[in-house]
Amino acid sequence: MKKNLLSAAVKGALGFTAAAIMVPAMPAFAQQDAEMVEEVIVTGSRIKRQDLESVTPLTSIGAEEFKISGNLNIEQKLAELPQTIPSFGPSSNNPGDGTARVDLRGLGATRTVVLVNGRRYIPSTQSGIVDLNSIPSTLIRSVDVITGGASAVYGSDALAGVVNFQMVDDFEGVQMTSLYDVTEDGDGAKRNIDLTIGGNFAEGRGNATVYASWTDRDAVFQADRDFSRNTWEEGDTDGDGVNDSLVPGGSASIPGAIAFLGRGNNITFDPDGTSRLFQDPEDRFNYAPANYLQLPQERFLVSAFTHYDLTDKVTAYGEMAFSHNEVPTELAPTPATTDVQVNPNTPFFDAAFQQLLKDRNVANGLNENAPSTVRVTRRMEENGSRQSVDNRDAFRILTGFRGDINDDWSFDAYYSYSNLERINQLNNDVAASRFRQAILVTDDGTQCQDTSNGCVPLNIWGEGNISQEAIDFINVGATNTTSITQEVISASVSGVLATIPTADEPIGVVVGLEHRDDESSSRPDSFLSSGDVLGFNAGEATVGGYTAMEVFAEMNVPLISGRKGIESLSLWGAARYSDYSNIGGVTSFATAVNYAPIDMVKFRAGYQESVRAPNVSELYLGSSNGFPGATDPCAEGNATPDTDLDLCAAMAGVPAGSFEQTNTQIEGIFGGNPELKEESSSTITFGAVIEPMDGLDIAIDYYDIEIEDAISVFGGGVNNTLDLCYNEFKDINSPYCQAISRYSDGTVNVVTALNANIGLIETRGIDFNINYGTDLNFGIEGASYLSIGFNSSYLLQYDETPVADLASRKDECAGNFGITCGSPRPEFNWNTRASWQTGPLTVSALVRYIDGTDDEAKGDGVQLVVPSIDEEYYLDLSLGYAVTESFDLNFGIKNVLDTEPTRLGDSQEQANTFPSTYDLLGPRYFLSASYRFE
Structure with missing residues (x-):
């Protein structure tokens, strides 16, 4: 019975990937030979051999680490590495887009290349970022993290490094695994x-492996934890x-609404319509x-791998992957903020506010009963929380020949096609035009002055006063669609020359040669593209693409070996020329020297010059609005000794400090720039590996x-732009x-901050393992x-110069966090895992340390309530037991x-923390449990 099941499974797997195998061989232009990458750069068979032989700093995570740590989501395990800065993950609600990312050295996820079996994987955003949710964790053989740059080897995007997932592609048998995790x-x-x-087939000449997975994750709200249920x-x-x-x-x-009638005269309303002064912060x-x-998350994954020896010297191989991810985000009800016209005689107002509007009209030379323009804000609680539901369906097929x-000499050639379709549904927003239409009502308040579209009077003046009919009139949803495709045709030849x-x-x-074609389009629906929304970020379509034709070469030259004082000495080099359709020709190169005076001591040093071409999002992103945290230097209490108060008055039209900054977030307009040029970087690495005794590697x-000409938002962001101006x-x-x-x-009102080549990023540090x-x-x-x-990283420097022409202005972020620096960049991070294995029993402990960090404003002499985030220690324990040869429990x-995290105030990302x-x-x-049928 087992044999029949296995036979059927193998046949199904073969059918599943037959299309990949049978695609005719094409003229191929390749990245790098996967086997050569494994031998020289990326991976070996054991962790210590990888660390010892890599020409650049490398850390490897074995499959066992995922098993004993219970990590369903790959990004959480990668975020524990000292070489990474945590990026989007399971708690990324705002900001967040449902993807899971990895960010090496804190240089940004767009500067980290994610590979599967040494090849590019499915891009999940228009910036080319790979969603780690689409990679099956159970099939991982190892994850190799190369930091220090790798563009000469892997092409654009690898300025920070590469994360390569080596997958199990030769499985035999049937295995079921399950996991349950709860707080x-x-x-x-x-x-x-x-x-x-x-299983194997054709007398062992081939193998087919099929994998399917279902994952479900429950929501937790900020209301469910003490530190996050309040906004501090x-x-x-x-x-x-x-x-x-x-x-x-x-x-x-x-929810009670505010009418902004001038400094010190901001009026809010009680449920019965009584007007009164807004009390800050009590009324917030x-x-x-x-x-x-x-x-919350629901995920389905299906993957298939197969290979077949066509002859003794040629192997055909294929890969297929499909993933469906549904990840919603949820925000508080719409903060509807806009200018509206109101009827001073609206019966929703009390007499005092009616008279205030009439006096204001007269002062402005208008009839006292004329419609009055007022800037208002109203939290639309009756409309429900805003929801953004991301559905991503990703597909990839790859076929190749090696031999x-x-x-x-050997060769490797392959073709891959990736496609991602994203549907983003936005619920419980407010149509700006209908909001304004429904507020201007007749004197008796029974109908709108403009009755078109079935307008229903909207009483925003007081909490709980909006009728369901009015909600139905102003409520709007939106649907955005994104399509991303990537094609790669690649071929390489590897071999050996003479021996010195x-x-x-x-x-x-x-x-080798490689040809890559990236195309994508993102089209918001009519409400978003027109800007007729108040609760979500309006945006325009993003459509574009580019092609790249690349030629590359690598050489490893053993110079001396087996001599006194020179156990081994070798020189490695790589070069790549890339012709991009959008920026033209660019060149990357890298070189490294490996020297071992004796067998137990090895030194390595490398230098690399790399480029990163701007991606589709950076080039063609349709203008959209966002609301980052920022400080207006011209508002009351925000000026510094450097602030030009006269300039504030000239631009604001009122004296500096005569108005309040009512929200810590300031609207920005963001978008692409087709005139962008490439980023360029230089990387220096050097280190040593010591084996003082058997079993010990240091x-x-x-x-x-x-990184020069770094691509980011203009001025370094909304807050920086305000600072630079004033x-x-x-x-x-x-x-x-x-x-x-x-x-x-x-x-x-708004700060326009489109993409630009803004300046310089510098970082340096030391890894110790x-x-x-x-x-x-x-036992x-x-x-x-x-x-x-034991893995650790010490950050010596992380500086950003947002304006190249203003070199004296640097944002020094090593050991800091804040509005400009963003997430904490601890100076010292480490983790250590100790495991003891005896017979069927494995006991393991992981200790993680995150160094304390300071609010970036601390160094400016600003009085801060929470000037620093405390250092944190985390302890994870696990126990595994092999009940039988086929059945494991963990x-x-x-x-x-x-x-618990340090509770923060103004300098936070979300939930009073990061x-x-x-x-x-x-x-x-x-x-978790695993059962295997052989």
Whole structure:
């Protein structure tokens, strides 16, 4: 029976990938030979051999690490590495787009290339980022992380490095695995079921492996945890003008509505329509509870791998992958902020407010009963929370041939096609035009003055006063569609040349060609593209693409071996010329020297010059609006000694400091720029690997990366643009000042910050790693094995210069966090895992350390309530037991110490902290099981 099931499974797998195998061979232009990459650069068979032989700093994560740590989502495991800065993940609600990412060295996910089996994988965004949700974790053989750059080897995007997933593609048998994970509070459950079927065929000349997986993750809201259920901000509780504690805060967009009638005269309304002055911060709206702390997710994955030896020298291979990911995000109800016309005689107003509007009309030379224009904001609670549901369907098929030309030379050629379709549904938004139409009502309040479209009067003046009929009239949803395709045709030839007389090994060579075609389009529906929305970011279509034709070569030259004082000495080099349809020809190159004076000590040093071409999003992104945290230097209490108050008055139309900044977020307009040019970088690495005894490896590496013409938003962002205008350049005609527009009351309306080649990024640091393993003479059956791994990274520098012409202005972010620096960049991170294995039992512990960081404003002498984030320790424990040769159980507890994040005020990302950096949900318990049929 088992044989019949296995036979059927194998036949199904063959049928599933037959299309990939049977695609005719095409003229191929390749990246790099996968086997040569494994031998020289990317991976070896054991972790220590990888670390010892790599020409650049490398860390490898084995399949066992995912098994004993209970990580369903790959990005969470990668985020634990000291070489990464956590990027989008399960808690990325706002910002967030449903993807999971990896960010090496904190240089941005767009500067990290993600590969599967040494080849590019499915791009999930128009910026080319790979969604790690689409990679099957159970099939991972190892994950190899190369930091320090790799563009000469892998092409554009690899300025920070490469993450290469080596997958199991030769499985035999049937294996079922499942996992259940839940928090100590009994919420946030994760469920996973995997099925892997594979086997050999044609008398061992081929193998087919098919994998299917289902994952489900429950939501956790910010209301479900003490530290996140309130919106906190820095406040002055003793009235001395200095912030001294965290106080409940929130948004000035409140359910009772605010009419902005001038400084000190902002009017809000009680449910009965009574008007009164807005009390700040007592009246602010707590928007936190409705936001996700853990995003729900449902995921389906299907993958297939097959290979078949056509002859003794030629193998055909194929890969197929399909993934469906549904990940919603949820925000507080729409903060509807806009200018509206109101009827002073509206019966929804009390007499005092009616008279205030009439007096205002007269003062402006109007009839007292004329419609009055008022800037208002209203939290549309009656409309429900805003929801954004991302559905991504990704597909990839790859077919190739590899083989031997002769005893010294081999080839590899493949074609891959990837497609992703994204449907983004937005629910519970408000149509701006209908909002304004429904507010202007007749004197008796029974109907709209403009009755078109079935208008229903909208009473926003007081919490809970909006009727369901009015909600139905203004409520709007939107659907955005995105399509992304990537085609890669590649071929390479690898082999050996002559052996230098002083060396034992021949010169190794790889040469090849690659052609890549990237196309994508993202089309918002009519509401978003027209800007007729108040709660979500309006945007225009993004359509574009480019092609790249590349030629590359690599050479590894063993120079000397087996001599006194020179156990081995080799020189490695790589070069790549790329012709892009959008920017023209660019060149990358890299070189490295490996020197071992004795067998147990090895030194390596490398230098690389790389480029990164702008992606579709950076080039062609349709203009859209966003709301980042920012400070207006011209608002009351925000000026510094450097602020040009006269310039503030000239641009605002009112004296500086005569108006309040009512929200910590300021609207920005963001979009692409077809005139962008490539980024260029230089990378220096050098290090040493020492094996003082059997089972002990010590590696230390230094890296120095400099990126010029870095692509980012103009001025470095909304906050930087405001700062540069009023505190640095102080010229109304400067492009930074021209990017700022204001309302008539002086407050900032919008800052235009399109993409630009803005300046310079510099980072350098040291990685220090230790691996130790030894046999012990005790345990089950009198023997056991102990392994200890220590990985650490010390950040010496991370500086961003947002304007190349203003070199003196640097944002120094090493050891800091904040509005400009973003997520914390700890100076020292480390983790260590100790595992003890005896017989069928494995016990393991992982300790992670995140160094403390400072608010970037601390160095400016600003009085801060929370000037620093505390250092954090996390402890994870796990126990595995092989019940039989076919049945394994794993149990674990993550965050045993119940480490909570430092609660922040103004300088936060979301949920009063940085959710991707710190654990939010407390201890988690997981149980996984695996059963294998041979």
